[in-house]
Every structure is written in C-alpha cells, then in structure tokens.
Amino acid sequence: MKRPPKAPSVTVSDVAREAKVSKATAARVLGGYGRVSKTVRAAVLEAAKALDYRPNELARSMTTGRSGSIGVVVGDIENPFFSLAVRGISDVARLSGINVILANSGEEVEAEKSAIRVLLAKQVDGLIVTPAQSGDIAHLKEITCPLALLDRALPELDVDTVTVDDRNAALRATRMLTQAGHRRIAYVTAAVLSGDFRGAESRINTSTVRERILGFLEACREAGIEGAERNIHFGSGRSDSAHAVLQRLLRNAGRPTAILASDSVVALDLFKAIRECGLSIPNDISLITFHDADWTSVTTPPITVIDQPVYVLGKSVAELLIRRLKGDDRPPERIVLPTTIIERMSVGSRPSQSGNRSDS
Amino acid sequence: MKRPPKAPSVTVSDVAREAKVSKATAARVLGGYGRVSKTVRAAVLEAAKALDYRPNELARSMTTGRSGSIGVVVGDIENPFFSLAVRGISDVARLSGINVILANSGEEVEAEKSAIRVLLAKQVDGLIVTPAQSGDIAHLKEITCPLALLDRALPELDVDTVTVDDRNAALRATRMLTQAGHRRIAYVTAAVLSGDFRGAESRINTSTVRERILGFLEACREAGIEGAERNIHFGSGRSDSAHAVLQRLLRNAGRPTAILASDSVVALDLFKAIRECGLSIPNDISLITFHDADWTSVTTPPITVIDQPVYVLGKSVAELLIRRLKGDDRPPERIVLPTTIIERMSVGSRPSQSGNRSDS
DNA sequence: CTTTTTTGTGAGACCGGTCTCAAGTGCGAG
DNA sequence: CTCGCACTTGAGACCGGTCTCACAAAAAAG
Numbered sequence: 013m014k015r016p017p018k019a020p021s022v023t024v025s026d027v028a029r030e031a032k033v034s035k036a037t038a039a040r041v042l043g044g045y046g047r048v049s050k051t052v053r054a055a056v057l058e059a060a061k062a063l064d065y066r067p068n069e070l071a072r073s074m075t076t077g078r079s080g081s082i083g084v085v086v087g088d089i090e091n092p093f094f095s096l097a098v099r100g101i102s103d104v105a106r107l108s109g110i111n112v113i114l115a116n117s118g119e120e121v122e123a124e125k126s127a128i129r130v131l132l133a134k135q136v137d138g139l140i141v142t143p144a145q146s147g148d149i150a151h152l153k154e155i156t157c158p159l160a161l162l163d164r165a166l167p168e169l170d171v172d173t174v175t176v177d178d179r180n181a182a183l184r185a186t187r188m189l190t191q192a193g194h195r196r197i198a199y200v201t202a203a204v205l206s207g208d209f210r211g212a213e214s215r216i217n218t219s220t221v222r223e224r225i226l227g228f229l230e231a232c233r234e235a236g237i238e239g240a241e242r243n244i245h246f247g248s249g250r251s252d253s254a255h256a257v258l259q260r261l262l263r264n265a266g267r268p269t270a271i272l273a274s275d276s277v278v279a280l281d282l283f284k285a286i287r288e289c290g291l292s293i294p295n296d297i298s299l300i301t302f303h304d305a306d307w308t309s310v311t312t313p314p315i316t317v318i319d320q321p322v323y324v325l326g327k328s329v330a331e332l333l334i335r336r337l338k339g340d341d342r343p344p345e346r347i348v349l350p351t352t353i354i355e356r357m358s359v360g361s362r363p364s365q366s367g368n369r370s371d372s
Numbered sequence: 373m374k375r376p377p378k379a380p381s382v383t384v385s386d387v388a389r390e391a392k393v394s395k396a397t398a399a400r401v402l403g404g405y406g407r408v409s410k411t412v413r414a415a416v417l418e419a420a421k422a423l424d425y426r427p428n429e430l431a432r433s434m435t436t437g438r439s440g441s442i443g444v445v446v447g448d449i450e451n452p453f454f455s456l457a458v459r460g461i462s463d464v465a466r467l468s469g470i471n472v473i474l475a476n477s478g479e480e481v482e483a484e485k486s487a488i489r490v491l492l493a494k495q496v497d498g499l500i501v502t503p504a505q506s507g508d509i510a511h512l513k514e515i516t517c518p519l520a521l522l523d524r525a526l527p528e529l530d531v532d533t534v535t536v537d538d539r540n541a542a543l544r545a546t547r548m549l550t551q552a553g554h555r556r557i558a559y560v561t562a563a564v565l566s567g568d569f570r571g572a573e574s575r576i577n578t579s580t581v582r583e584r585i586l587g588f589l590e591a592c593r594e595a596g597i598e599g600a601e602r603n604i605h606f607g608s609g610r611s612d613s614a615h616a617v618l619q620r621l622l623r624n625a626g627r628p629t630a631i632l633a634s635d636s637v638v639a640l641d642l643f644k645a646i647r648e649c650g651l652s653i654p655n656d657i658s659l660i661t662f663h664d665a666d667w668t669s670v671t672t673p674p675i676t677v678i679d680q681p682v683y684v685l686g687k688s689v690a691e692l693l694i695r696r697l698k699g700d701d702r703p704p705e706r707i708v709l710p711t712t713i714i715e716r717m718s719v720g721s722r723p724s725q726s727g728n729r730s731d732s
Numbered sequence: 733c734t735t736t737t738t739t740g741t742g743a744g745a746c747c748g749g750t751c752t753c754a755a756g757t758g759c760g761a762g
Numbered sequence: 763c764t765c766g767c768a769c770t771t772g773a774g775a776c777c778g779g780t781c782t783c784a785c786a787a788a789a790a791a792g
C-alpha cells in the first residue's frame with residue numbers, strides 16, 4: 013500500500029459546479045436518464061467538455077448493480093480453438109457494449125474455481141465457462157448470475173449451453189475409417205482420466221470427451237471391432253513425455269492403422285511423431301482430427317478433419333448469455349451445432365503389410 | 373432499464389451485525405487491514421462464513437482507486453501471434469492477482485480509441501496496447517495510467533515497450549535470400565499503407581512494419597539490388613481480394629523468386645497461393661516468414677522462419693507494466709528481444725529457368 | 733502510582749455515481 | 763383569476779466498501 017497516486021479525476025459534482033446546477037441535474041444529463049431542459053443540458057455538456065469529464069464506470073456499476081462486463085473462463089487461449097471462440101465472444105460482446113474479462117484455467121479445476129471467484133467478486137454480469145471437469149462442478153452450481161457453457165455440456169446444470177454434435181461427428185469419422193477397412197483404430201485425446209478407461213463413461217471428465225468416445229465406440233461396435241476401449245489414449249497434452257508415449261504407440265508392432273485425434277494440438281503432435289517414426293500418411297496410417305486448424309490443409313498429405321463451427325460456437329454462447337442479461341428468461345437453451353467432415357487425403361485403406369489381425 | 377434483479381448480497385454491515393461488532397471492525401478483518409484482536413477477528417470470520425460473505429471488489433476499487441485489472445488491446449486474438457502473447461500476459465497477471473480485460477482493435481485506430489476509452493472508464497490500473505497506427509496516437513498520449521507497448525514501438529511515446537529486433541531479423545532473413553542468389557525478392561505484409569510506398573518510411577503505420585522494411589531494403593542494397601521498394605506489397609490481410617492479388621503476383625512473368633512474409637497468416641495464404649499456381653517451394657520460389665507458427669514445421673517442405681519469442685514478449689510487457697503498477701518509477705524501458713532464424717527447407721537457390729534478370 | 737504509549741473499537745465521512753422525493757415553475761383549462 | 767398538472771430542478775440518501783479520527787482500555791514507562 014503506497015500512497016495512492018490518486019489522479020484527481022473530474023466528477024459529476026465538478027461539472028455541476030462549473031455549470032452552476034445541482035449535482036443531481038448534472039448527473040442526469042451526464043448519465044442520460046431523467047428529464048432535463050435543453051438549455052441546462054447544453055450548459056452541462058459544455059462544462060463537461062471544458063473540464064474533460066470522463067465518467068467512472070466503477071461508480072456507476074456500484075449503484076446500478078451491473079458492471080457491463082462478462083467473465084470468460086477457457087482452458088487455454090493459446091489453443092487456436094479457444095482463441096477463435098473467444099474472438100466470436102468478444103465480437104458479440106462489443107456490439108452490446110460489454111467487456112470481456114478473460115481467464116485461463118489451464119484445464120485445472122482449482123484454477124477455474126479461483127478464476128470464477130475473482131470474476132464474481134468483480135461483479136461480472138455473466139459468465140461463460142468451459143468447465144474443466146464435469147465431476148467437480150459445485151462451484152458452478154453456486155453461481156447466481158447468468159452462466160453459459162461453451163463447448164462442454166453439463167447434464168446436471170440446466171443453463172444455456174452451446175456445443176457441437178461431438179458424438180455424431182466421432183461416429184461418422186470413425187465410420188469413415190472402419191469403412192476403409194481399418195480395425196485397429198485409436199482415439200487420442202489430451203484429456204486426462206483418473207485411472208484407466210474401462211468403459212466407465214461416468215469417470216470421463218468432460219462431456220465433449222465422453223460424447224466423442226461414445227461415438228467412437230459405437231462405430232467400432234458397428235464394425236464388429238471388439239475391445240476398442242483399449243485403444244483410447246488419454247493425457248496426450250503437449251509435453252515431451254506425452255510425445256514419447258505417442259512414439260511408443262507408433263513403434264509398437266500392433267500399432268493402430270488409423271487414428272482419430274481429439275484436437276488440432278494433439279493431431280499436430282501426432283503428425284510429427286508419425287513422421288519421426290518413418291511412417292507415412294495415409295499408406296501406413298490414416299489420420300482424422302477434430303478442428304479444421306489452419307495447418308491441416310497445407311501438410312502433405314492434407315489432413316481430413318472434422319470441421320467445427322468454432323467462431324459461431326463463441327458467437328452463439330455470447331448471444332445466449334447477453335440475451336439473458338437483458339432480462340430474457342425463457343428456459344435455458346442447449347444448442348448443438350452441426351459439424352462437417354472435410355475429406356482431404358489422410359485416410360487410406362488398411363495397409364496390407366500389417367494385416368495381422370488382432371481381433372474378429 | 374428493467375428492474376434490477378438485485379441479488380441481495382451480504383455486506384460488511386451484515387457481517388458486523390451478525391458478529392455484534394461495528395461495521396468498521398468487521399471491515400478491518402474482512403479487508404485485512406488495521407489491527408484487530410484475535411477474539412474479535414475469529415468472531416467476524418465465523419459470522420462471515422455463516423453468512424457466506426463475498427467481498428464486492430467494485431466497492432473496494434471505488435475507494436482504493438485501484439481496480440486490480442489491466443486492459444489489453446491487441447489487433448486480433450485469433451492470430452496465433454497475439455493469442456500466444458496474451459497467454460504470456462495473463463499468466464504473469466494471474467501471478468499478481470490481476471485480471472485481464474481483453475479488447476480487439478481489429479487493427480483499426482477508431483476501434484482502438486473506443487476500446488481504450490471504455491477500459492479507462494472501467495478504471496483499469498494499466499494498459500497494454502499494440503498500437504494499430506503510429507500516425508494517430510493522440511489518444512495514447514493522453515493516457516494517464518501506466519501504459520506499455522507490445523510488439524510495436526512508438527518513438528514519440530516514452531513508455532515501457534517490448535519489441536523484437538525486427539529490423540535485424542528482416543536483414544538477416546533477406547540476406548539469406550540474396551546469398552542464395554535471389555534478386556527479385558518480395559516483402560509481403562498485411563499492414564496497409566495510405567497510398568503507395570515511395571521510400572516514405574514516415575508514412576508506414578507501425579514501427580514493426582517500418583523496421584522490417586528497413587532491414588529488408590538494407591539487405592537488398594547490400595546485394596546491389598535496385599528498386600527493391602517496388603517489391604513491397606501491403607494489404608495482404610485475410611480476404612479473397614488479397615488472395616487474388618497474391619495469385620496475380622505469382623502468375624506474373626517477372627514474379628519474385630523469393631518472398632519474405634511478415635506474419636504466419638500472410639505466409640499461409642502465400643503458401644496456398646503458391647501451390648494453387650502450380651509453383652514449388654523452394655524450386656520455383658523461396659519463402660521465409662516471421663513467426664514460427666505450428667504449421668510451418670509440418671508442410672512439405674517445412675518453412676524457414678524467423679522465430680520470435682512471442683510468449684516472452686507478452687510475459688515481459690506484463691512484468692514491466694505490473695512493476696510500474698507497484699510503484700516502481702524508474703525511467704521507461706525499451707526491451708528489444710532477439711529473434712533467431714530457424715532454417716528449414718523453403719529456401720533454395722535462384723531458379724535458373726526464370727533467370728531473366730530485371731536488374732543490375 | 734501516575735504518566736505516556738500502545739492497542740482495539742466505534743462513529744461517521746468519503747469515493748463517484750444513481751435515484752427518490754419534494755418543491756418550484758409555467759401553462760392551459762375551467 | 764384560480765386550480766391542476768406536467769415539467770424541471772435541487773437536496774440528500776444510498777451502493778459497499780475504505781479510512782480517518784476520537785476515545786477507551788490496557789500495557790509500558792517513569
């Protein structure tokens with residue numbers, strides 16, 4: 013606590029004095045409410061200009077109760093998925109004169125909790141969250157201001173939510189692989205799971221991950237592939253160890269002949285690992301990833317992707333939230349945006365040389 | 373103005389009443405200032421817990437004058453360059469318990485002005501800006517709170533600034549091209565210029581762009597290339613028309629045999645255009661770009677890049693700004709971070725088939 | 733055992749706006 | 763000519779904290 017530099021700002025009272033009217037009157041014209049005569053209005057405006065008056069939004073928020081900003085908690089803005097979504101949010105917010113306070117959770121619940129606490133203390137009017145874990149959401153249930161969920165749904169939480177049809181997308185993508193003859197198909201995600209996956213969907217942290225896995229497994233079942241659960245790989249976030257794990261996966265004799273990646277960051281890592289292992293796409297291995305990241309179209313071969321309307325995702329949650337802030341109180345909406353698969357060149361038929369079938 | 377839903381929040385007075393002490397005392401323990409006896413402190417804390425008291429940061433900011441948040445105005449968070457820098461900023465900010473209010477200028481001064489006005493009204497403690505234009509900075513000069521510049525310096529503005537050694541980087545990269553024998557080298561940037569470039573450095577909007585062009589021209593001069601100014605192409609932002617312009621450039625008989633791109637977004641567009649024109653890198657054309665974006669290492673061939681320490685760039689400005697917020701008042705610092713060139717496979721020698729020299 | 737210092741607590745002003753309420757003004761209707 | 767009503771304006775409370783100041787009680791000093 014140093015001495016507050018305290019830039020002596022011009023207040024309503026100052027303007028009032030200058031314009032020789034009461035504080036209340038000056039406040040009325042400056043705040044744009046109530047009724048004021050033309051002459052007085054002009055006088056106040058002139059005084060304000062002369063004094064270079066700037067309203068203090070904080071003080072305004074104090075009494076009105078609305079701060080004019082919303083909090084946005086995402087996993088990681090560095091991830092192009094989130095940065096694009098945030099772009100969508102902030103574009104919409106700006107149109108409504110609302111500010112965006114950004115917070116990174118780093119996909120950790122504790123950071124998420126703390127961020128939400130701070131944001132709430134700052135009296136944000138609303139909150140957009142990408143919940144890091146669906147298991148630990150007590151802090152979300154406690155929130156009293158409008159809340160909207162981005163990309164990840166929470167069945168227990170009946171609030172405005174915008175997601176994409178993850179399950180169906182995974183289903184179609186996986187089908188594309190099975191129809192090309194693949195039987196050893198892996199699903200690789202950065203998400204972490206406490207313990208191994210043994211069909212315990214309930215233990216999967218986020219709805220997005222769960223839905224995708226469900227779609228993946230369904231396609232495998234359709235194709236008569238058994239034990240597909242064993243081919244789900246968690247924790248492939250960006251780290252050297254994760255990269256090493258991927259390499260081991262690829263060097264294994266019974267390595268998958270096709271892979272579905274959960275996001276573009278994981279996919280890029282995979283792409284590099286595949287090359288490092290001397291394998292070729294799509295001859296040795298086929299690859300499909302979620303998110304039409306910019307790089308996927310310029311690789312050799314270009315990668316087949318599940319294109320999610322990311323910008324619209326952000327735009328939509330923001331619209332939903334802001335509508336709510338304006339007083340709309342129809343029941344919470346759950347919007348599921350469609351995805352499309354952009355077929356490029358990364359899917360080939362099952363390589364014959366590694367046709368040692370491990371199932372069926 | 374609907375009726376304010378007015379969630380009746382628990383205030384210091386409520387806690388005081390519950391704990392049977394004065395408002396002042398309750399405020400002391402809740403606010404963590406002044407001296408209070410152990411017993412009373414315990415009582416207040418208990419009352420606070422019982423009532424589930426949450427401090428109102430806004431009210432606190434009112435009196436203290438500091439809001440605990442900083443404003444960040446960037447060109448476009450969607451651009452991986454900015455999103456990474458913002459990540460750096462927000463990581464540092466969080467460590468100091470400071471929030472980040474994000475605003476997109478879309479590289480337009482008017483939007484930048486308006487964003488700054490709003491941020492200031494919200495009483496941000498400090499501001500980090502990536503000025504869209506160095507010509508129009510009156511609004512920046514007026515700012516009274518601590519201000520720091522990110523990625524773009526403003527000679528007229530003596531404030532904390534963190535940039536990279538753009539000029540030297542461009543010089544070295546261009547040299548790499550001239551030494552490979554290239555003479556028709558183009559510099560392509562998304563920045564816009566009012567009118568054509570005729571050596572009028574002063575009319576270039578941002579320091580970053582100017583420095584790079586200066587470095588580019590210097591290398592050309594060293595190599596005895598004349599009229600290099602004519603090979604500077606502005607306005608190649610992401611738009612269909614910009615893409616068409618690039619294609620025209622590449623289809624031209626006297627097309628450049630090497631190109632230096634100012635950022636990864638432009639470079640990606642260029643890469644696609646080059647492919648669409650049936651040209652090959654590096655046989656027909658060499659390419660170097662600023663920013664080691666993720667895609668540059670996975671293309672065929674991988675692209676030689678000027679690697680900027682983007683995360684550190686953000687981290688550093690944030691540190692500078694926060695240090696200032698804490699009362700440090702040594703003279704403004706201008707940090708210039710070094711860049712390194714990552715040589716990959718996109719630079720080849722001048723193609724012989726198109727060796728119709730247009731100069732020297 | 734007094735005097736001085738330290739410590740704990742309460743009362744109330746204050747930050748910069750909003751907003752309620754009452755009083756003052758002017759004008760048309762009766 | 764008077765009454766009523768719509769329109770302006772001013773006074774002051776209020777939002778939820780912080781902080782200054784005065785005062786009482788306890789501790790240290792003389």
